[in-house]
Each structure stands twice: as C-alpha cells, then as structure tokens.
Amino acid sequence: MAAPITAMSHLKRGMHARIVAMRECPCELQRFAEMGLTEGVEFHVVKVAPFGDPVEIEVRGYRLCLRRKEASCFEVEVL
Amino acid sequence: MSRPLVAIVGNPNAGKTSLFNSLTGSHQKVGNYPGVTVEKAEGVCRLESMTVDMVDVPGLYSMNPVSEDERVAARVVHGNLEGEQEPDLLVCVIDASALERNLFLFTQMAEVQRPTLVALTMVDRLESKGLSVDVPKLSNLLGTEVVVVEGHKSRGLEDLKQAIQRNLEEPKIPSEVAPLPTALEAKVSSLRESLQRSGMDVLRSEVRHTLLLTEPEFVATIAAYPSLNDEFRAARKELESLGIARPAVESKARYDWAEMVKRATIREEGPRTKSLTDRIDGVLTNRVFGFGVFVGVMYVVFLSIYTFSKPLMEWIDNGFGAISGWVEPKLAGVPMLQSMVVDGLIKGVGSVMVFLPQILILFFFIAVLEGTGYLARAAFLMDRLLGWCGLNGRAFIPLLSSFACAIPGIMAARVMPDQKSRLATILVAPLMSCSARLPVYLVIISTFIEPQFGALWAGVALFAMHLIGLVLAIPIIWFLNRKILKGRRLPFLLELPPYQWPRLKDIWMTMWFRGKVFVQTAGTIIVVMSIFIWAATYFPRLSPAAEAKIRATVPAEQADARVQYAQLEQSALGRFGKAIEPVFVPAGFDWRITTSILAAFPAREVVVPSMGIVFSLGKDVEGEDSKLHSALRKATWPDGRPLFTPWVGVGLMVFFALCCQCTSTLATIKRETNTWKWPTFVFVYMTILAYVFAVGIHQLARWLGKA
Known part of the structure; x- marks a missing residue:
C-alpha cells in the first residue's frame, strides 16, 4: 500500500512524515530548504499551537516552528 | 600594526x-x-x-x-x-x-x-x-x-x-566540502569567468544564487550586458533540462553531505530517554496550561518592573535632587547658570536616568527568558494572536514592556530578526500607554470624572486610556505593513531551542550592555534637548521691576507662584503657547493647557508641575494635590465659561495617551533604527493622531451639547 501523500499543514500532532516535494517554490521558501526541509527528509509533528497555528516539528535533530500557510507548500508522505 | x-x-x-x-x-x-x-x-x-x-x-x-x-x-x-x-x-x-x-x-x-x-x-x-x-x-x-x-x-x-x-x-583553510552537482558547478565557473571578463568580480556563491534564484537586483545589473544575460538564460535552461535548476538543489546537496558527516561521527551509546525539554514543553506550551503559564510569567515580569523599579527610581530621583541641592548654592552668584544647570541640565538628565532601573529589570527578564528558551515558546503561543495584523509572535515582549515604558520596549524589539516586523513594532510601541502618562490621567480623573461619575467610571476611564493606544496600533500596523514599510516579509520561522539554565554572566552582560547603550543615548541628545527647553522657559526674562510689582501686590505666600506664572507667560514658550492657542481651541484647550502640553514635549512627566505653574500654584505640586484640583475646576475662559468640562478632561487625557511627548523615546528610536527618519515619523504621526482625537472629542461634545 502506497503511503498517503498530503500537505504538511494537514498533519496531526505526533505524526511522522517524509517531505516528497515543495509545491510552487517562491523565493521565500528557499529559507525552509536551508533550514533542512529538503526533499526526502523525515520529520515528526511535535505540537500544534493552541489556536491551530503555528506548527512545531522536529527535523534533523532540532525543533522548528512554522505557520500553516507555509507548511501547506510541502507535500509529504505519511510514514 | x-x-x-x-x-x-x-x-x-x-x-x-x-x-x-x-x-x-x-x-x-x-x-x-x-x-x-x-x-x-x-x-x-x-x-x-x-x-x-x-x-x-x-x-x-x-x-x-x-x-x-x-x-x-x-x-x-x-x-x-x-x-x-x-x-x-x-x-x-x-x-x-x-x-x-x-x-x-x-x-x-x-x-x-x-x-x-x-x-x-x-x-x-x-x-x-x-x-x-x-x-x-x-x-x-x-x-x-x-x-x-x-x-x-x-x-x-x-x-x-x-x-x-x-x-x-598556522591558518587552516577548510576543504571545500559539500559536493554540488558537477553540471551546476561547471556552469557557475564559466559564468563567473564571463562576468570577470566584463569587469565584474563576483563570488561563486553569488553567481550560483543568481543562476538558481533569479535574484532581481543582480538580474538588473547584468541586464546591461545582453551577452551575459543570454548566457545566464541559456545556462538556466540547460540546468532545467537536467532537473537541477531549482534553488533547493543547492540546499539538498549540502544537507546530503551534512547527513553523511553526522552518520559518520555521531554514535549511539546509551539508552534514549524522553528529553527534559519534552517534559517541560508538555506543560509550558500545553493547550490549556500554556496560556496560564504565559500570563503568569508576564505578570511576574511586569509586576517586578513596576515594584522593584520604584524604590530605585526614587533613589535616583533623590540622588539627582541631592546633586541639585549641592550645586545650587555653589552657583548662587550666577543665577542664569544656576538655573541652566539645576533646572535644565540636572533635571533633564535626571528625568531620563530614572528609567534606568526599568530597563535593567526588563532586560534581566528578557535575558532569562531568552537564555532558558522560553521566549521562543511564548512567541510560538502568541503568534496566532499577533500574526493576523502583520506582526509575529515575538512582538509581545516589546509591546507589553511599552506599557511600563516605551524605551525598554523599543530596545526589546531587537528580539525580532525580521527587520520589517521589528520596525513596525518600534513605530507603534510609543502608542502603548506608559507609566509616565499615569499622573496626568490621575489628575484629570480625580478632578473631573470621579467626583461627578463615581469610582466605577473612574476605573473605566483609566482602563480606556490604557486601551486606546493598543486599539489604534492595530490599524496602524496594518497600514504600515502595506503602505510604508518596504521589503518583503520573511516567512515566520522559529527555532525552539532545548531548555537550559541561563548563565549568570550572560544575563549580567545583557543588562550591562542595554544600560550602557541607554545612558550613552541619554547623555547626548537628551542633554541638548533639556537645555533647549529650559532656555525656552527662561528667556526672555521678566524685568525686575515687573517682579517687584507682583511681589508688592500679592500676599507673600503666593508671590513665588505668581512670579513663576508671570515668567512663564513672558517666556518664549509661553508666548508660543499663546500664539498657537487658536490651533488648540477646537480641542477646547486654552493657552495655559497648550503651554503645559508644549512644555511636556521633551518629557511628559513635567506636565503636572507645569500645570501647577500655569494655574498659578508654583512648581511644587503633586498629582494628588487638592490645590491643583480646585484650581483646575475654577479655571475659566476670559468670558467666564469654565475651562474644563469632563469632556475637555477626556480630550486632554486622550491627547496625552496618543502624543509622543518623550525625547528619550525619540532618541531611542534614532539609536535603534540608525536614522532620524523614523523618530520624525513617529513624532509627526502621533502628534497628528493626538490632535485629531482631542479635537474630535471636543467637537463631539459640542455636538451633543455637553461642552
């Protein structure tokens, strides 16, 4: 069974996933790749802030928080 | 060497x-x-x-x-x-x-x-x-x-x-480590050579960046060289066909190498335990407790700023008083110099130095919160609340601190790495009602609101005064972000570092730095401003004959107050106040209120003393002084109408709430933004805002038939 592909912003707390692709990559998203969110990297959702935004993930050994709007640009494969 | x-x-x-x-x-x-x-x-x-x-x-x-x-x-x-x-x-x-x-x-x-x-x-x-x-x-x-x-x-x-x-x-140059795609690097080399032939010495990284990202600035530079432009376009096309024309390619290659290094050098030795950070975060950023903890932490921070700074501020105030007391008799022979040093220099510098304890206490907490890692968590919690109007979660510290005093608030805006959000925060920080506005509110409320409408409305008025700046800040930030501030906004990216104990030395260094920066700022601009405003109230002098006449006609205990009043009326500032009285009449202010407002532009703390002077009570009045209350109630326009109505009082409070009457704040904005443009902007927009609101309130009152 193929793992479901979804947007990072749809992930729930505690889920593990792998980045498959970056949709439409405007300049600003370059920084996310530089922070380690490159294709193929695995991460897990640590927490979602009380109002549903932003989202905290653990990637490459550290914790990063990003807004849903930007998280929706990442296509991920749930593991 | x-x-x-x-x-x-x-x-x-x-x-x-x-x-x-x-x-x-x-x-x-x-x-x-x-x-x-x-x-x-x-x-x-x-x-x-x-x-x-x-x-x-x-x-x-x-x-x-x-x-x-x-x-x-x-x-x-x-x-x-x-x-x-x-x-x-x-x-x-x-x-x-x-x-x-x-x-x-x-x-x-x-x-x-x-x-x-x-x-x-x-x-x-x-x-x-x-x-x-x-x-x-x-x-x-x-x-x-x-x-x-x-x-x-x-x-x-x-x-x-x-x-x-x-x-x-014996310097060691690192090996050029991360292997980037060879096709890409070959293109970068050849393009760089072409650029060099055209007289442009550009770094490899810049060439690569331009090739992958189409940096607009650089594209404009090479647009003048059609051949280079074509070469870039051709190279990009070729890389696209190879599937490596995207900026993420560079990051990916570097991270692949980093992953390899990590695998080769980090070994698992013992059992993995759930980290302390996870356990702490379980509470501190919890849906339910997170906000409770946040409110509690902020409460402790601001309560401390208020309470711990008070004795220190009094101590500084007394210290400057003692210096004045020591200097005054020494200069008795030269009254002008005496007045300049005592009323201008020492008072001016003193009125600024009293902020030092607040700054040190706030930065103590910022250093602790930042050092432990809690600051990032608080920004995480607050982002949703502040994000929608164009700020981000980190803005809460500067904005909250500004309710104590805008100066540390503006300095605290440096917790925001994003220049645009930082500037937006700095520009609205002075709108938050600082503690120096409190005496004015108290005088007006206790004179006109409380006696007529009771304690409940007094409380409402005081709360409303603290709220108005915050409420107005929201549309202003929205407008600034869209129309005034240039540059793209960065995506909100926040690293949440693991919790740790902050080091005392780092806390101490932060406090020391901020204190030093503040004192240096105060030591230059503010001295000049204090002397300027002193001169405006000191010159031109009341003639000795006129002074003698006043002393001969009024009872001895009122004589000093009357002389001070006459001097202020006679001074450049008083004349200016009278001259621009027509501007403030639509707000219901006469020349006396206008002069008090003008005198308060360098530092709003002086407004109560200067009201004391213009309402002929002498300069030693305090906010709770019942003499000032009755003098304000008795004050009339020349035609006998009472000067103050509750509405004029509200208008005056709102004016103070919105106006940027604080040289130290402007000097701090200059220091933090490195240009006079932004302090000027803040001064102009806040003055206009204050004026418009004061006039609006008075006109509304007239329309309602209450004035």
Missing part, C-alpha cells in the same frame, strides 16, 4: 554569544555596523602570548541572507564589509545537537576559503540523549581543527584559546 581579528560566527542559538562573553569577559564594547541597524559587539581576548580583537557576528542560518543581520554576518565572513577589518580567523560555532543544520552553514562558509576553526558546543546535550561524537573524525571530514567547548561550564575554554593562537600562527 593592528591586532589580529577573530570573528565568532555561527547559527543563532549555537552558544555564540555565551562563548564570546567567556572569551572576552567584560572587555566589550557595543555599537552599530556603519549605516545599518545591526548591532556589533567587539571585545578583546588575551591568549597565551598574544592579544586579539574579537567580534561577535550576528547569528545566521545561511550565507544567502534574508535579514539585515544575516547580510552583515555574511559580509563579515566574506571580509568585504565596508569600513571593517577583514577577520584573520573565523571561529565557527557548531551546535553538536543540531549538527546537520550547523554543518549546512559550515559548507557555505568553507566555500569562502578563509582560515577557520570549529568550536563544537552542546556536546553535553548530545550525551544526555545517549549519543557521542567522534571529534577527530569530524575534524578530518571538515578539514579544520575542532575544539569541544561548553560556554556554560567554561569547559574547553583554555583549549579553544590555545587553538585560536595556533590557528592564527
């Missing part, structure tokens, strides 16, 4: 500043990089047999900068920052617990080919997770010396000092 320069560079939160503080001790000075608002911390470090200059470069995540801080940092690494000495050695601080991300930056810095030494921090954090790092192997892979240091425990500090000296004597 100048001393060798060592630059400490690395990711934010890697322990750079802590290391810098340990290496340089108190031999530090702080300033700005020329022409920008980025702060520069320099120090001197004594090694075994040499002394070196050291600079703490702002933290950066990538050599492709997105903020002004990062731009400066990248330029320091490149050694091409104008007016700055080229560093002789880069000490690259690498956080072992986030090795891959830190190595990403290292690979970019390695490309610059400068002498580099790696300081590996946070190894203890790794060990607590049951992991260990193979330092010799890491050193081999990076091509530089690697020294393990813990800024926190001063472990490895001596080793690092020795290594710095060794590397200055």
Whole structure:
C-alpha cells in the first residue's frame, strides 16, 4: 500500500512524515530548504499551537516552528 | 600594526554569544555596523602570548541572507564589509545537537576559503540523549581543527584559546566540502569567468544564487550586458533540462553531505530517554496550561518592573535632587547658570536616568527568558494572536514592556530578526500607554470624572486610556505593513531551542550592555534637548521691576507662584503657547493647557508641575494635590465659561495617551533604527493622531451639547 501523500499543514500532532516535494517554490521558501526541509527528509509533528497555528516539528535533530500557510507548500508522505 | 581579528560566527542559538562573553569577559564594547541597524559587539581576548580583537557576528542560518543581520554576518565572513577589518580567523560555532543544520552553514562558509576553526558546543546535550561524537573524525571530514567547548561550564575554554593562537600562527583553510552537482558547478565557473571578463568580480556563491534564484537586483545589473544575460538564460535552461535548476538543489546537496558527516561521527551509546525539554514543553506550551503559564510569567515580569523599579527610581530621583541641592548654592552668584544647570541640565538628565532601573529589570527578564528558551515558546503561543495584523509572535515582549515604558520596549524589539516586523513594532510601541502618562490621567480623573461619575467610571476611564493606544496600533500596523514599510516579509520561522539554565554572566552582560547603550543615548541628545527647553522657559526674562510689582501686590505666600506664572507667560514658550492657542481651541484647550502640553514635549512627566505653574500654584505640586484640583475646576475662559468640562478632561487625557511627548523615546528610536527618519515619523504621526482625537472629542461634545 502506497503511503498517503498530503500537505504538511494537514498533519496531526505526533505524526511522522517524509517531505516528497515543495509545491510552487517562491523565493521565500528557499529559507525552509536551508533550514533542512529538503526533499526526502523525515520529520515528526511535535505540537500544534493552541489556536491551530503555528506548527512545531522536529527535523534533523532540532525543533522548528512554522505557520500553516507555509507548511501547506510541502507535500509529504505519511510514514 | 593592528591586532589580529577573530570573528565568532555561527547559527543563532549555537552558544555564540555565551562563548564570546567567556572569551572576552567584560572587555566589550557595543555599537552599530556603519549605516545599518545591526548591532556589533567587539571585545578583546588575551591568549597565551598574544592579544586579539574579537567580534561577535550576528547569528545566521545561511550565507544567502534574508535579514539585515544575516547580510552583515555574511559580509563579515566574506571580509568585504565596508569600513571593517577583514577577520584573520573565523571561529565557527557548531551546535553538536543540531549538527546537520550547523554543518549546512559550515559548507557555505568553507566555500569562502578563509582560515577557520570549529568550536563544537552542546556536546553535553548530545550525551544526555545517549549519543557521542567522534571529534577527530569530524575534524578530518571538515578539514579544520575542532575544539569541544561548553560556554556554560567554561569547559574547553583554555583549549579553544590555545587553538585560536595556533590557528592564527598556522591558518587552516577548510576543504571545500559539500559536493554540488558537477553540471551546476561547471556552469557557475564559466559564468563567473564571463562576468570577470566584463569587469565584474563576483563570488561563486553569488553567481550560483543568481543562476538558481533569479535574484532581481543582480538580474538588473547584468541586464546591461545582453551577452551575459543570454548566457545566464541559456545556462538556466540547460540546468532545467537536467532537473537541477531549482534553488533547493543547492540546499539538498549540502544537507546530503551534512547527513553523511553526522552518520559518520555521531554514535549511539546509551539508552534514549524522553528529553527534559519534552517534559517541560508538555506543560509550558500545553493547550490549556500554556496560556496560564504565559500570563503568569508576564505578570511576574511586569509586576517586578513596576515594584522593584520604584524604590530605585526614587533613589535616583533623590540622588539627582541631592546633586541639585549641592550645586545650587555653589552657583548662587550666577543665577542664569544656576538655573541652566539645576533646572535644565540636572533635571533633564535626571528625568531620563530614572528609567534606568526599568530597563535593567526588563532586560534581566528578557535575558532569562531568552537564555532558558522560553521566549521562543511564548512567541510560538502568541503568534496566532499577533500574526493576523502583520506582526509575529515575538512582538509581545516589546509591546507589553511599552506599557511600563516605551524605551525598554523599543530596545526589546531587537528580539525580532525580521527587520520589517521589528520596525513596525518600534513605530507603534510609543502608542502603548506608559507609566509616565499615569499622573496626568490621575489628575484629570480625580478632578473631573470621579467626583461627578463615581469610582466605577473612574476605573473605566483609566482602563480606556490604557486601551486606546493598543486599539489604534492595530490599524496602524496594518497600514504600515502595506503602505510604508518596504521589503518583503520573511516567512515566520522559529527555532525552539532545548531548555537550559541561563548563565549568570550572560544575563549580567545583557543588562550591562542595554544600560550602557541607554545612558550613552541619554547623555547626548537628551542633554541638548533639556537645555533647549529650559532656555525656552527662561528667556526672555521678566524685568525686575515687573517682579517687584507682583511681589508688592500679592500676599507673600503666593508671590513665588505668581512670579513663576508671570515668567512663564513672558517666556518664549509661553508666548508660543499663546500664539498657537487658536490651533488648540477646537480641542477646547486654552493657552495655559497648550503651554503645559508644549512644555511636556521633551518629557511628559513635567506636565503636572507645569500645570501647577500655569494655574498659578508654583512648581511644587503633586498629582494628588487638592490645590491643583480646585484650581483646575475654577479655571475659566476670559468670558467666564469654565475651562474644563469632563469632556475637555477626556480630550486632554486622550491627547496625552496618543502624543509622543518623550525625547528619550525619540532618541531611542534614532539609536535603534540608525536614522532620524523614523523618530520624525513617529513624532509627526502621533502628534497628528493626538490632535485629531482631542479635537474630535471636543467637537463631539459640542455636538451633543455637553461642552
């Protein structure tokens, strides 16, 4: 069974996933790749802030928080 | 010959500043990089047999900068920052617990080919997770010396000092490590050669960046060279066909290498335990408790600023009073000089120095919150609430602090790396109702609101005055972000570092720095302003004959007050107040209120004393003075109508709530933004806002038939 592909912003707390692709990559998203969110990297959702935004993930050994709007640009494969 | 320069560079939160503080001790000075608002911390470090200059470069995540801080940092690494000495050695601080991300930056810095030494921090954090790092192997892979240091425990500090000296004597250039796609690198080389032939010496990284990202600025530069432009376009097309024309390709290649290094050097040794950070975060950013804890923490911070600063402020106030008392008789022979020194200089500087305790206490808490890692969590919690109007979660500290005093608030805005949000926050911070506005509110409310409408409405009025600035700030930020502030907004990206104990030395250094910066600012601009406003109330002098006449006609106990009143009326400021009275009549203010307002422009604290003077009571009135209350109630227009109605009182309070009557605030904005443009902007927009609201309230009252 193929793992479901979804947007990072749809992930729930505690889920593990792998980045498959970056949709439409405007300049600003370059920084996310530089922070380690490159294709193929695995991460897990640590927490979602009380109002549903932003989202905290653990990637490459550290914790990063990003807004849903930007998280929706990442296509991920749930593991 | 100048001393060798060592630059400490690395990711934010890697322990750079802590290391810098340990290496340089108190031999530090702080300033700005020329022409920008980025702060520069320099120090001197004594090694075994040499002394070196050291600079703490702002933290950066990538050599492709997105903020002004990062731009400066990248330029320091490149050694091409104008007016700055080229560093002789880069000490690259690498956080072992986030090795891959830190190595990403290292690979970019390695490309610059400068002498580099790696300081590996946070190894203890790794060990607590049951992991260990193979330092010799890491050193081999990076091509530089690697020294393990813990800024926190001063472990490895001596080793690092020795290594710095060794590397200055025998520099080691890191190997160009990360293998980028060969097709890409070949294109970069050939394009760079073409650029050089056209007389443009551009760095490899810049060429690559342009090729992958179409940097608009650079595209404009090469547009003048059609052949170059074509070459770039052709190269891009070719890379596209190979599937490597996207910017993520570079990051991916570097991270692949970093992953390889991590796998080769970090070994799992013990059992993994749930980290302390997870357990703490379980409570601190919990859906239910998170906000409770946040409110509690903020309450403690601001209660402390209020209560602990009070005795210190009184102490400073008394200190300046004592200085005045000591100086006054010494200058009795020269009344003008005496007045200038006592009423101008000492009072002016004193009125600014009383803010020092608030600043120190606030920065104590900021240092603790930042040092422990809680600041990032609080920003995480608050982002949703502040994000929708164009700010981000980090703005809460500066905005909340501004309710105590805008000066520390503006200084605290530097917790925001995004220049645009930082500026927006600075520009609205003075709208928050600071504690210096409180005396005015109290005088007006206790004179006109409480006696007529009762304690409940008095409370409502006081609360409303604190709310109005905050409410108006929202549309203003919205407008600023869309119309005034240039530059793209950065995506909100926040690293949540693991919790740790803050180091006393780092807290102390933060407080020391902020205090010093503030005193330096106060020491220059504010002295000039104080003397200027003093002169405006001192000249021209009341003639001795006129003074004698007043003293002859009024009872002795009122004579001093009457003379002061006559002098103010006669002075440049009083005349100016009278001259512009028509401007303020639509707000229901007469020349006396107008003059009090004008006198309060340098510092709003003086408004109650100056009201005391214009309403003929002498300058020694206090906010709770019942004489001032009755004088205000009895004051009339020349035609006998009462001057003050509750509505005029409300108008006056609103004027004070919205107006930027604080030279120290403007001087601080100048210091923090490095230009006079923004303080001028703040002064103009707040004055207009205050005026419009005061007039609006009075006109509304007239329309309702209440004036």
